[in-house]
Structure formats: structure tokens, C-alpha cells
Amino acid sequence: MQTMNTYRAGPDENGHFGIFGGRYVAETLMPLILSVEQAYNAAKADPAFQAELSGYLTHYVGRPSPLYFARRLTEAFGGAKIYLKREDLNHTGAHKINNCMGQVLLARRMGKTRIIAETGAGQHGVATATVCALFGLSCTIYMGATDIERQAPNVFRMKLLGAEVKPVTSGAATLKDAMNDALRDWVSNVDDTYYMIGTAAGPHPYPQMVRDFQAVIGKETREQILAAEGRLPDSLMACIGGGSNAIGLFHPFLDDREVRIFGVEAAGLGLNTEKHAASLKGGKPGVLHGNRTYLLQSGDGQITEAHSISAGLDYPGIGPEHSWLHEVGRVDYVSATDDEALEAFQLTTRLEGIIPALESSHAIAYAKTFAPTVGPDHVLVLCLSGRGDKDVNTVARALGGATPGGL
Amino acid sequence: MSRLPARFAKLKAERRPGLVTFITAGDPDRATSQALLDGMPAAGADIIELGMPFTDPMADGLAIQHASQRALKAGGCLSTTLDMVRAFRRADAETPIVLMGYYNPVYAHGVDSFCAEAAEAGVDGLIIVDLPPEEAEELAAPARAQGIDFIFLTAPTTDDARLPAVLDRASGFVYYVSITGVTGTASASGDAIKAAVARLRRHTTLPVAVGFGIKSPEAAAEVAALADAAVVGSAIVSRLAAGLDAEGKPRPGLVDEVLQFVGELARGVRSAARPSTAA
Numbered sequence: 001m002q003t004m005n006t007y008r009a010g011p012d013e014n015g016h017f018g019i020f021g022g023r024y025v026a027e028t029l030m031p032l033i034l035s036v037e038q039a040y041n042a043a044k045a046d047p048a049f050q051a052e053l054s055g056y057l058t059h060y061v062g063r064p065s066p067l068y069f070a071r072r073l074t075e076a077f078g079g080a081k082i083y084l085k086r087e088d089l090n091h092t093g094a095h096k097i098n099n100c101m102g103q104v105l106l107a108r109r110m111g112k113t114r115i116i117a118e119t120g121a122g123q124h125g126v127a128t129a130t131v132c133a134l135f136g137l138s139c140t141i142y143m144g145a146t147d148i149e150r151q152a153p154n155v156f157r158m159k160l161l162g163a164e165v166k167p168v169t170s171g172a173a174t175l176k177d178a179m180n181d182a183l184r185d186w187v188s189n190v191d192d193t194y195y196m197i198g199t200a201a202g203p204h205p206y207p208q209m210v211r212d213f214q215a216v217i218g219k220e221t222r223e224q225i226l227a228a229e230g231r232l233p234d235s236l237m238a239c240i241g242g243g244s245n246a247i248g249l250f251h252p253f254l255d256d257r258e259v260r261i262f263g264v265e266a267a268g269l270g271l272n273t274e275k276h277a278a279s280l281k282g283g284k285p286g287v288l289h290g291n292r293t294y295l296l297q298s299g300d301g302q303i304t305e306a307h308s309i310s311a312g313l314d315y316p317g318i319g320p321e322h323s324w325l326h327e328v329g330r331v332d333y334v335s336a337t338d339d340e341a342l343e344a345f346q347l348t349t350r351l352e353g354i355i356p357a358l359e360s361s362h363a364i365a366y367a368k369t370f371a372p373t374v375g376p377d378h379v380l381v382l383c384l385s386g387r388g389d390k391d392v393n394t395v396a397r398a399l400g401g402a403t404p405g406g407l
Numbered sequence: 408m409s410r411l412p413a414r415f416a417k418l419k420a421e422r423r424p425g426l427v428t429f430i431t432a433g434d435p436d437r438a439t440s441q442a443l444l445d446g447m448p449a450a451g452a453d454i455i456e457l458g459m460p461f462t463d464p465m466a467d468g469l470a471i472q473h474a475s476q477r478a479l480k481a482g483g484c485l486s487t488t489l490d491m492v493r494a495f496r497r498a499d500a501e502t503p504i505v506l507m508g509y510y511n512p513v514y515a516h517g518v519d520s521f522c523a524e525a526a527e528a529g530v531d532g533l534i535i536v537d538l539p540p541e542e543a544e545e546l547a548a549p550a551r552a553q554g555i556d557f558i559f560l561t562a563p564t565t566d567d568a569r570l571p572a573v574l575d576r577a578s579g580f581v582y583y584v585s586i587t588g589v590t591g592t593a594s595a596s597g598d599a600i601k602a603a604v605a606r607l608r609r610h611t612t613l614p615v616a617v618g619f620g621i622k623s624p625e626a627a628a629e630v631a632a633l634a635d636a637a638v639v640g641s642a643i644v645s646r647l648a649a650g651l652d653a654e655g656k657p658r659p660g661l662v663d664e665v666l667q668f669v670g671e672l673a674r675g676v677r678s679a680a681r682p683s684t685a686a
Contacts, residue, residue: 014541022542023539023541023542024510024538024539024542025537025539026465026466026536026537026539026560026584027539027559027560027561027562027564027565027573027584028560028562028563028564028565028584028588029564030539030541030565030569031564031565031566031569171462171463171472171476176463177463180463180464180465183465184466184468184589187587187588187589188587188588188589188592188593189587190564190587284515285514286511286514286515287509287510287511287514287537288463288511289463289465290537297511297515299515300484300486300512300515301461301485301511301512301513301514301515301516302462302479302484302511302512303462303463303511
């Protein structure tokens with residue numbers, strides 16, 4: 001993978017992307033992780049599994065999702081021609097379901113009867129609870145007590161779907177602590193339980209597996225843009241917390257060197273403050289949650305809290321493949337602040353009639369900066385990873401009662 | 408050179424199993440923690456595990472999670488942990504100290520300089536929970552080069568096919584995690600531990616220490632009778648926590664109370680008959 005003609009060969013057999021990735025878990029979990037890897041490799045090679053997954057993606061999730069030319073955003077930004085990959089139109093309203101559908105079919109294949117997952121904003125929790133309802137599996141979601149307060153509607157959705165939502169009070173009571181508690185649950189329930197990680201991070205094989213399930217985004221985009229423009233896009237853009245929608249869009253294009261690729265991290269109140277979630281720009285390599293990757297941390301190696309207005313980006317780490325793509329320079333990692341995302345959220349709503357998730361709004365915010373620097377022949381595809389209905393309360397609070405029409 | 412082989416040889420000569428005690432370095436503050444550490448050998452600890460505080464202790468239950476948080480809040484870090492070992496060594500040149508924790512603080516410190524400083528401070532072994540054999544060599548090799556034992560965990564889920572890979576590079580002793588779970592929660596049955604230790608002995612001649620879920624002197628005695636040593640962590644840390652006031656400050660007498668509990672554990676362990684099958 002190091003001496004390469006391709007950026008798409010990773011990870012190696014031990015789950016490493018360069019120095020990143022790997023399997024940094026307690027011995028008790030190692031045999032479980034190895035069995036997930038074995039089962040996933042077998043499923044991947046099994047046409048019956050792929051056919052079953054494809055059937056659910058078409059008839060239940062509603063794929064393919066449209067690639068939509070956003071005329072009014074294009075005009076407003078005054079440069080690149082902007083296409084939106086509409087993951088917000090998937091069942092449950094975000095890209096998360098692509099991964100959950102793949103993993104739940106794998107868990108069933110492995111004979112597991114109980115699913116656990118972590119969630120921050122609640123989108124992955126809702127998607128997990130949804131597929132568990134669909135297949136009649138027991139479902140437990142770990143969610144930070146702080147996030148439960150911020151995301152009450154999603155908590156109610158999960159409960160309606162039959163999931164048990166366990167509040168996490170350890171540490172800072174946010175996403176990273178929810179992941180700690182999910183790992184503690186897994187180590188305590190090794191026989192019947194499957195851990196459905198929601199992003200392209202964690203111990204091998206999760207970063208690879210989640211990427212593979214999300215790569216449907218990039219594969220469809222490739223066909224759709226060829227049909228619409230007769231050529232590949234000039235650039236791709238996606239927001240990054242853990243980075244699963246981004247790696248899903250990017251991966252099928254990594255070897256097309258002429259396609260510029262941008263990952264947009266959450267800069268919170270600014271990269272010059274301590275209140276951001278930009279692991280690549282503001283962190284350094286470390287080991288947490290089963291993988292080596294860029295992390296927000298103190299000089300003493302203690303993990304620090306992330307901050308973003310978007311709960312889905314509020315995580316002090318990033319998927320290991322992004323860390324590697326950053327170091328080899330294939331992808332440009334940039335950032336957008338809370339304020340820029342808020343502005344993009346309102347702009348997209350007003351100009352396109354699409355309420356984007358605050359997560360996706362970070363990518364739109366960077367597109368606003370980037371688009372005017374290139375000409376109208378430049379084709380830009382942006383992953384609209386989820387819809388923003390869940391965020392209206394957060395946005396209302398952030399605007400402090402200001403009329404959105406004042407834009 | 409690690410003090411672990413000599414200590415296990417001494418235990419063998421005394422025909423008794425050992426007591427391994429755990430506290431988190433710097434919990435609830437540096438001075439109290441140092442007093443506990445320094446008092447452990449006289450109270451009956453044969454080997455001391457010293458926890459390196461970390462924000463995200465994924466394999467630990469609430470008792471040790473809170474211990475880490477208290478230590479960090481009081482300014483504990485890797486350097487102060489090593490300082491505690493140096494201070495301990497001024498009065499005790501024989502009791503082995505094993506640092507236990509998670510990889511990120513060590514990685515952030517720098518693996519080579521950490522191993523050199525740990526050896527110089529008087530550390531004998533390392534247990535790094537999130538470094539399974541697949542990932543361990545980047546720390547285990549430089550540790551061994553400094554004469555520090557790298558101790559591997561084995562668990563009920565570690566099957567016979569996997570055991571040789573885990574034990575291949577193990578030294579010091581083998582730590583058997585007796586339950587599938589986090590620290591300070593469930594306890595394994597005597598029969599399960601007996602069978603597990605017998606299985607390990609078919610694969611290794613290293614001493615076997617058993618931990619997780621040992622909460623009382625009686626339980627320590629029962630487990631110790633089945634292995635070469637019993638490890639007690641959360642129960643000790645919970646005694647410490649019970650001695651804190653509402654602001655988290657140690658009440659007078661806390662150190663004595665905790666060391667008295669360690670004494671009870673030691674008497675339990677020393678009362679245990681040495682198993683005839685032991686190596």
C-alpha cells in the first residue's frame with residue numbers, strides 16, 4: 001500500500017492505513033473483532049449477501065439517492081457548478097442507514113440477537129433502531145446525557161422504534177463517552193451482542209467495512225455525474241466528523257487524480273480557540289477507540305473535548321483512512337466554523353428549499369468559499385449527508401430569536 | 408532488570424500465592440497516593456500495579472474510571488506517575504511495580520523516552536490494556552530492551568488457537584482476566600478460574616495472576632489458592648473513594664483504612680493453600 005499506484009488498496013491485512021488504523025482493543029474483545037472481520041470478508045464475497053443488501057437499499061432505503069444540480073446555490077456562490085448528492089432523502093434522513101443496513105445483515109448472518117451502538121446527534125442511533133425494528137432485534141443505544149438533552153426528538157424516535165436508550169454520564173457525557181460505554185457493554189456481553197459502529201472509525205475491520213457500505217454514495221455519484229455532465233467532477237466536498245459520508249463519496253474517486261477532494265472539518269468557534277472539532281488541523285496522532293488516528297488531546301495524551309454546533313461532528317477523533325489520506329496529501333482537509341455553517345444552513349434552505357443538516361452545512365459553507373475561486377466550467381459535487389429538521393431547535397437557539405429573513 | 412522473577416521465586420520459596428494490589432497514581436491527590444503506595448508492601452502487597460490515569464479508560468468500571476478522573480483533576484500525568492515510582496524506590500528496592508493503563512498517554516510521551524524513564528524510575532512491568540499482541544511490539548520491544556517485562560492479558564474469550572500468539576512474547580507473569588466484562592463488576596466462579604488456570608498452564612510456565620471482580624479477603628483467598636497471585640483493584644479503590652469527603656478531599660485516617668483493608672486481603676491470600684499443580 002505504501003509504494004502505490006493506487007490509493008484504494010488499503011487497509012493492509014492488519015487493518016493499517018500507513019501508520020493509522022489497527023486493532024487497539026483489550027484482549028477480551030480481540031477474538032470478537034477477528035470474528036467480525038472473518039464474517040465480513042465472507043459476506044463481501046458472497047453474491048447472495050450483496051443481492052440482499054442491494055434489495056434493501058433499493059426498496060427500503062430508497063436508493064439511488066438523486067444527484068441534484070443546485071442552480072440557485074450555484075448562482076449565489078458565483079463560480080463552480082454545484083451538484084448535491086441527496087443523502088438527506090434516504091429513509092431516516094441521512095447517510096447513516098447505508099451502513100446500518102449492511103451491518104445488520106452481517107449481524108444476522110453471524111447469528112447475533114442483540115445490537116448495541118453509540119450515538120451523538122442521534123442520527124446513527126435512529127438508523128440503528130430502525131434496522132433493529134425491521135428485523136426484530138433487541139437494540140440498546142448509548143448516548144451522552146448532554147446529547148440526550150440537546151437531541152430530545154431523536155431520543156423519542158429511538159424509543160418509539162423499540163430501542164433502549166442508555167444515558168452515559170461518564171467523562172464529559174458526549175459521543176466519545178458513549179463509545180466507551182458501548183465498548184464496555186460489548187466486553188460484558190460477548191456471546192449474543194453485535195456492536196454497530198456508526199462511523200468509519202474504531203478497530204479493524206470497522207473503518208474498512210463502514211467505508212465499503214458507504215461507498216454506494218460515491219459509486220452512484222460517479223454514474224450520475226457521467227450521465228449529467230459526460231465527465232467526472234472537478235471536485236468533491238463532504239463534511240467530516242468521523243468521516244463516513246466523506247469516505248463513502250471519496251473512495252471510488254481516489255485514483256482519479258484530476259478530481260480534487262476536500263474534507264471539511266468543524267472549526268467550531270475557530271481553530272485558534274480550544275472550541276473546535278478539527279482533529280486533523282488541531283490534533284495529533286494517537287490511539288483511542290481501537291484505532292490510531294488524529295485526535296484532539298493534551299500534551300500528556302489525555303483526550304480533550306471537541307466542540308461543534310453540530311452534534312454529529314462533535315468528536316475528538318476521525319476515521320483512520322482520513323488521517324492517512326491527509327498525510328499522503330490526496331485529500332485536502334479544510335474547515336468551516338459554527339457561524340459559517342449556520343449561514344450556509346439558512347442560505348440553502350432559502351435558496352433551494354432544502355433544509356440541510358448542520359453537519360452537511362459545513363461542507364456547503366466551504367463550497368461558498370471555494371466556488372468563486374474557480375470558473376463556471378468547474379463541476380463540484382457536494383455530499384448533502386442529511387436533512388436538517390433535527391437541527392431547527394439548535395439553529396433557533398443560535399440565532400437567538402433573530403428573524404432568519406434578515407439574511 | 409525486572410524484580411518480578413525474583414518476587415515470584417520468593418513466593419514459591421515461601422509456598423504461598425501473592426497479592427497484587429492496584430491503585431491509580433495521583434488518586435485522590437499526589438501526597439495521599441504516595442502514602443498509599445509507600446505503605447503497600449508493609450500492608451502485605453507482594454506486587455503493586457500503579458494505574459496511569461487516562462480520560463477514556465474503556466476496560467474499566469465506574470470505580471477505576473472515577474479514580475482516573477480524580478487523579479487527572481488533581482494534576483496527575485505520566486511524569487508525576489513516574490515521580491511517584493522514584494519516590495517509592497528510595498525506601499523499597501524489592502517490591503515490583505507494574506504500570507497499568509492505556510496506550511495514548513505513553514504514545515504521546517514518546518515510546519523510547521517513556522521506556523528509558525520508566526526503567527530509570529524503577530518500573531518492572533507494563534500492562535497496556537489496549538495493546539493486544541497484534542499491536543504491542545512497538546512498545547513491548549523497547550520496554551524489553553530496558554529490562555521491563557511486558558505483561559499480556561488473557562481472557563475467557565482467548566481460545567486455545569489464539570493463546571500461543573498471546574503468550575509467545577509474554578514475560579513477568581500472565582494476567583488472567585477472569586470475566587468477560589470491565590473491572591469491578593462480576594466475579595468468576597472458582598471452578599471457572601480453576602479450569603482457566605489449568606488451560607493457561609498447558610501453554611506457559613510463567614506465573615499466572617488472576618484479576619477482575621475480587622472484592623473481599625475471602626474471595627482473594629479463594630482465587631489465590633487457584634493461581635500464583637490474586638489481583639485486587641476496584642475494591643481497594645472503592646475503599647479509598649469511601650474515605651473522601653463531599654469535596655473529594657481525603658478524610659483523616661483514609662490512608663490507614665485503605666492499608667488496613669490491604670492487610671486483610673493479604674491475610675486472606677496468605678491463608679490460601681498453595682495449589683499442588685502450581686509450577
